[in-house]
Amino acid sequence: xxxxxxxAVGVIKNKMKSIFILIGLMGLGTIVFSQEEKVYKxxxxxxxEVDFLMSYYAQDGENAAVTGGIGTEELTDITPTIxxxxxxxxxxxxxxxxxxxAYTSASSSNVNALDIDNPNAFTTSTGASGADTWTNxxxxxxxxxxxxxxxWTAKLSVASEYDYFSVGxxxxxxxxxxxxxxxxxxxxxxxxxxxxxxxxxxxxxxxDSEQNINGSYLGYSLRGNPNYSPNFKAFNxxxxxxxxxxxxxxxxxxxxxxxxxxxxYVIQDGLLSTPFQRVYFKDVDNTYINDFHLAEGIEMMxxxxxxxxxxxxxxxxINEYLVLRTYLRYYSDDWGISSQTASxxxxxxxxxxxxxxxxxxxxxxTAADYFLPYDQHLSTDAYYTxxxxxxxxxxxxxxxxxSYTDIFTKCHIGKYGVKNIxxxxxxxxxxxxxxxxxxxxxxxxxxxK
Numbered sequence: 001x002x003x004x005x006x007x008a009v010g011v012i013k014n015k016m017k018s019i020f021i022l023i024g025l026m027g028l029g030t031i032v033f034s035q036e037e038k039v040y041k042x043x044x045x046x047x048x049e050v051d052f053l054m055s056y057y058a059q060d061g062e063n064a065a066v067t068g069g070i071g072t073e074e075l076t077d078i079t080p081t082i083x084x085x086x087x088x089x090x091x092x093x094x095x096x097x098x099x100x101x102a103y104t105s106a107s108s109s110n111v112n113a114l115d116i117d118n119p120n121a122f123t124t125s126t127g128a129s130g131a132d133t134w135t136n137x138x139x140x141x142x143x144x145x146x147x148x149x150x151x152w153t154a155k156l157s158v159a160s161e162y163d164y165f166s167v168g169x170x171x172x173x174x175x176x177x178x179x180x181x182x183x184x185x186x187x188x189x190x191x192x193x194x195x196x197x198x199x200x201x202x203x204x205x206x207x208d209s210e211q212n213i214n215g216s217y218l219g220y221s222l223r224g225n226p227n228y229s230p231n232f233k234a235f236n237x238x239x240x241x242x243x244x245x246x247x248x249x250x251x252x253x254x255x256x257x258x259x260x261x262x263x264x265y266v267i268q269d270g271l272l273s274t275p276f277q278r279v280y281f282k283d284v285d286n287t288y289i290n291d292f293h294l295a296e297g298i299e300m301m302x303x304x305x306x307x308x309x310x311x312x313x314x315x316x317x318i319n320e321y322l323v324l325r326t327y328l329r330y331y332s333d334d335w336g337i338s339s340q341t342a343s344x345x346x347x348x349x350x351x352x353x354x355x356x357x358x359x360x361x362x363x364x365x366t367a368a369d370y371f372l373p374y375d376q377h378l379s380t381d382a383y384y385t386x387x388x389x390x391x392x393x394x395x396x397x398x399x400x401x402x403s404y405t406d407i408f409t410k411c412h413i414g415k416y417g418v419k420n421i422x423x424x425x426x427x428x429x430x431x432x433x434x435x436x437x438x439x440x441x442x443x444x445x446x447x448x449k
Contacts, residue, residue, distance in 0.1 A: 043090045044144045048447040050416065051083040053099075059428075059436030061388075064107040064121065066200075068278040068293070069374035069386030071121030073434055074106040091144045101134040108132075111276045112201045114218055119292035134161045138168075149176045157191075163276075166193040183250040195238040197275040200295045203232045217289065225285035231297040231379055240270035256317040262329075266307040273301045279386055281379040293375075299385045301370060307333040311341070323347045336369035337390065353406050357424075359399045367392040388432055399426040409446050416445035 061073035081099035088094055106123075109131075113119045140155035150173075157168035170189035176182065202217065213228045215221065222228060244266045252258050278295040280286070287294045311329030318324060329341040345359035368390040370383040377384040401424035409417025423441040428434075 041090050041146065042148075043087055044142075044148070045085060045087040045093050046446075047087065049085045049419070050445045050447070051081075051085075051442055052445075053079075053081040053083070053440070053442040055079045055438060055440035057436060057438045059434060061430075061432070061434035063388040063391075063432055063434065064110070065274070065277040065299070065385070065387035065389070066107045066110050067113070067121035068280045068295070069388065071110060072106045072123075075103060075108075076105075077101055077103040091146070093142050095138075095140045095142070097136075097138040097140075099136050101136075102131075103134075104131045108276070111198060113292055114201050114220070114289060118290050120290065121292065132162045135159065149180070150174070163196045163198045164193055165196075166191055168192070181252040183248075185246075185248040185250075187246040187248075189242075189244045191242040193240040193242070193270075195235075195240065195271055195275065197235055197238050197271075199232075199234065199275055199298065200278050202228075202289075202294045203230055203298070206230060206232050217294075220289040222294075223288045225287045228287040228294060230295055231281070231284075232295070235271055235273070235275060238271050240268065240272060243267045258315045260313040262309075262311045262313075264307070264309045266305075268305040268307075269303060272303060272305055273299045273385075274387070275299075277385070277387055279377055279384050280375040281377050282375050283378050283380075286375075297379070297384070299387065300383050301385060302335070302383060305333060305335055307331065321349045331365075335390070336367070337365055339363065339365035353404055355403045355405070357399075357401045357403065359401075361397040361399070363395040363397075365393060388430075388434070391432065393430045393432045395428065395430045397426055397428045399424055401425070409448075412448070413445070415448050417448060418443065419446045420444040 055078070057075075057077045057079075059073060059075050062071065063069055064071035064073045079099055079101045081097070083095065083097045085093055085095045110119075110121065113121075136157065136159040138155055138157040140153055142151060142153040144151045152171065152173045154171045155169070157166075157170070159166040159168075168189060168191040170187065172185060172187035174183055174185040177184075213222070215226045217228065244264065246262065246264045248260060248262045250258070250260045275298060277299040279297040279299055280293060281296050284296045286296075309329060309331040311327065314326045316324040323346070325345040325347070327341070327343045330339070331341070332338040341361065341363050343359060343361040345357055347355050347357040350356050368385065370381075370385050371390045372384065372386060373391075374386055377386070401422060403420065403422040405420050407419065409419050411418040421441075421443050424439075426438040426440075428436045428438065
């Protein structure tokens with residue numbers, strides 16, 4: 001009996017020992033599995049990426065807002081930009097986007113139109129306002145959850161030009177669900193701008209005072225009305241605030257089709273007029289220096305504006321060589337403008353790493369309630385502008401691009417592998433006569449580990 005008890009105890013001890021060993025192995029397996037999962041979790045961004053971007057834009061037209069709706073709109077702009085994306089760990093990415101826009105503008109040079117011998121709206125002045133440099137820096141930080149189903153981003157931006165300074169704050173949150181077939185996103189941004197108001201040259205001596213000029217100005221003889229006395233008063237508050245919120249819903253509809261719905265809501269307040277844009281009134285006698293019509297006022301717009309836009313994208317995979325991308329958008333604001341945008345792009349995979357992408361964009365908008373052409377406003381109106389960006393017009397843009405992509409980065413420059421090279425040429429025209437050409441390109445490098 002005692003022997004049987006000893007045997008039973010031994011069996012029980014062996015079973016308990018086996019159980020403990022099994023539990024220990026399970027625990028060890030869990031630890032090993034956890035460690036392996038941590039080690040091999042796919043990073044959001046494998047290594048540092050650097051984008052070098054460059055664009056050149058040139059336009060011309062005959063409806064310059066600086067000279068009240070007539071005059072040259074000739075402008076050229078060169079914009080080099082660098083974007084650096086740095087993975088801080090498996091889940092977090094820091095991105096720095098810095099750009100410079102250097103432009104020359106015959107139109108804006110006419111803010112100081114009277115510094116040449118024979119001023120008129122279609123010639124170029126020699127004033128400092130004819131060229132400037134805009135700088136912009138945006139820093140953003142994004143974090144992805146372990147399952148990559150949640151992503152939040154925060155950003156800070158600073159921009160500066162000769163007549164304004166801007167600071168912006170923003171953030172976004174994205175949620176993927178339905179086995180990552182559905183993505184819901186929300187974003188918000190605020191911008192605080194401060195103008196350093198620049199006024200047309202002939203208005204500056206008037207300021208807030210009541211005065212008129214008899215017969216001559218700056219050594220020029222006046223013709224037309226010799227008692228030049230413009231309707232002008234400098235702005236007291238030069239701040240402008242913008243608050244924007246956006247929503248998006250992306251859905252994979254089938255193996256070949258994906259759609260996105262988007263909505264944006266924007267509120268602005270503050271100085272929404274452009275201080276250097278002239279306005280002329282049909283009930284005021286005209287005053288000229290040579291052929292240049294002296295300003296009778298400056299653009300005056302409401303101090304508040306609300307904008308809303310809804311749109312959608314639909315992408316369809318036709319085959320391994322062709323993809324169809326479409327876009328529709330409707331916009332409306334409380335200044336009376338509504339617009340419709342439609343575009344189509346057809347990427348064509350021409351070779352193993354080369355894709356061609358022709359595209360077309362159509363745009364139509366109605367005029368703002370406060371827009372009238374040159375010399376058509378009344379001086380008794382509360383608000384007025386002759387800026388053709390706020391007029392009724394139809395526009396078309398034709399584009400053609402080419403892209404080279406190598407995800408394996410076989411081509412190297414020093415420690416950086418070339419991942420993507422692209423070039424795009426666009427031609428833009430409005431039925432008002434404005435036309436422009438844009439050439440933009442970029443190279444994406446990936447830092448070797």
